[in-house]
Amino acid sequence: MNPVLEVAHLDLASPHDTICRNLSLRILPGEVWGILGPNGVGKSTLLKTLAGLSRRPPAASIRLDGQPLEHWPRRARARRMAILLQDNEPGLPLTVFETALLGRHPHLGLWGRPHYADLRRTLAALRITGLNGQRQNPSQALSAGESQRLAVALILAQDPALYLLDEPTTQLDLHYQRRLFEHFVALARWHHKAVVMALHDPTAAIRFTTRVLLLFGGGRILLGESRSCLTPDHLTTLYGTPVVAADSPRGLVFDVF
Amino acid sequence: MEVNPSGDRERSPLFAHPPLSLLIAGTACIVAGSCVAGLMLGGVALPLPTLLEALNHRGPAVIQTIVWRLRIPRMLLAFSVGGLLALSGALLQVLLRNPLADPYVLGVSGGAAVAALLSFMTGLPLYWVMGNAFLGAALATALLLFLTRLTGPITPVRLLLTGIIMASGLSAVVTLLLALSPEPTLHTLLFWLMGSLAYSPGTVAAGMSLPVLIAAILALWPFAGELNVLLRGVETAQSLGVHTGRLTLGVYLFASLCTALAVTQAGMIGFVGLIVPHLVRMTVGADHRKLLPLAGLWGGSLLVAADALARSLLAPRQLPVGVLTAFLGVPLFLLLLARSNRTGILRS
Secondary structure, X not given: OOOOEEEEEEEEEEOOEEEEEEEEEEEOOOOEEEEEOOOOOOHHHHHHXXXXXXXXXXXXXXXXXXXXXXXXXXXXXXXXXXXEOOOOOOOOOOEHHHHHHHHXXXXXXXXXXXXXXXXXHHHHHHHHOOOHHHOOOEHHHOOHHHHHHHHHHHHHHHOOOEEEEEOOOOOOXXXXXXXXXXXXXXXXXXXXXXXXXXXXXXXXXXXXXXXXXEEEEOOEEEEEEHHHHOOHHHHHHHHOOOOEEEEEXXXXXXXXX | OOOOOOOHHHHOOOOOOOOHHHHHHHHHHHHHHHHHHHHHOOOOOOOHHHHHHHHOOOOOHHHHHHHHHHHHHHHHHHHHHHHHHHHHHHHHHHHHOOOOOXXXXXXXXXXXXXXXXXXXXXXXXXXXXXXXXXXXXXXXXXXXXXXXXXXXXXXXXXXXXXXXXXXXXXXXXXXXXXXXXXXXXXXXXXXXXXXXXXXXXXXXXXXHHHHHHHHHHHHHHHHHHHHHHHOOOHHHXXXXXXXXXXXXXXXXXXXXXXXXXXHHHHOOOOOHHXXXXXXXXXXXXXXXXHHHHHHHHHHHHHHHHHHHHHHHOOOOOOOOHHHHHHHHXXXXXXXXXHHHXXXXXXXX
């Protein structure tokens, strides 16, 4: 199978630390990736670099569908790849529906007039994120968790082949955390989408991802199958705090507290 | 309020705002109403039949002259200036993603005023005054960005603060220039700066501003969808396929041009650029496909109406229209502020 995204020999640094050295990876359709690491280690920077949003493009080659990222026309790229950013500006007051509809922008013509199919897909995205009942409300009137769900609805409406998600379940209650994780896993399994998410919860990572990338800081990384990489030892080193594993009826659980 | 949020609301229409036909009809009424008021009111109040007669080139010659030579040009001037101000306010608000952005608040008008004033005082011909005002507005915008960048990252709040500081600095320059200007022109300059349509420098400029207003709306309209995306922030817009650099540059240039034209015609008229876009947003939402043309049309109508009042309230004395827009604008703004908790318009 051809990879959706292919990274070769990527060196990346933040102003005060190395994020990764010589990182190479292939993200295949149907895979769910997790990126884990302590705060400020560079998970968001890495995701933005993969999305082609960094100000100084890295020297390494990042290929989307085999084409170098910088050769893609912006709109065509936006139809293949979406990124959920962490800091979403509330903007001026579009309604919830109009905001989710912005995800259809790369699919629309210059005038931005949506077709029936665009409206239907936007509605579906709002149903998945549980916002359909509030679709006429101004988007700024939403709570923090609802705003996060709206941001997720926007990229679901965008309907790309590759989802890059920066902490998709931040601010969400337990019900929506599970619902959205399961939805992205289903998108990968049944619709051959690729999903890469920066996560903070190792239990969610082992439950929902197939592969993980651990960023230890100082350029040290660990890349591999979730089941073999997510061990109490590695997680203890990763977060600098003792992590133990326990069995639960649903599988492995990591306990920190 | 909603007993069953997943019940009735599920079947509510997708778009919350009034249907397009109603919008067009309503806007046509607003424009027509303000224009009729602009023609009827003034130093001499003309009843409607007299006005219609004069418009058909019948009736007393004096009235015909008043209508055709004075009121119609004045009305067109007021309409274009109001439209330009409202449009540049709407553009600056999406660019800075800041609901309080306005050419007057950010010092863009101030830049145009200083440049125009300097050109007036050195006796340059009219087209130089206008060209320099455009340069002044563009320079003020560029300086605003440069100063904000110089002191840290460009964020909406920092940009707004820098703009306010620049506006006060430029207004000090304006005061300085006024203090240095010779006695005979002082009165004219002062009234022009206060925001008045009575001292428009000439018909060339007035003839240009309406076509520029229409051209600006038509040129920006196809990009209204991209401006909507820009509301979510630059990075999200880029990830959704928008060339933010080009879009931002184009919108800045248009905002500067609109401001400069308005300032050379009518001095410093505040609040139109701030209030009109918000009124439109409250009525039809923030979708720029509707916001851009409606801001232009409503802004024009507002200034025509305000100018009619300014001419007739204390006739034969003419009030500076800027004073009237401020009187209308301040309570309207406070009303918006009071409603903003519910509508989320001013939360940022």
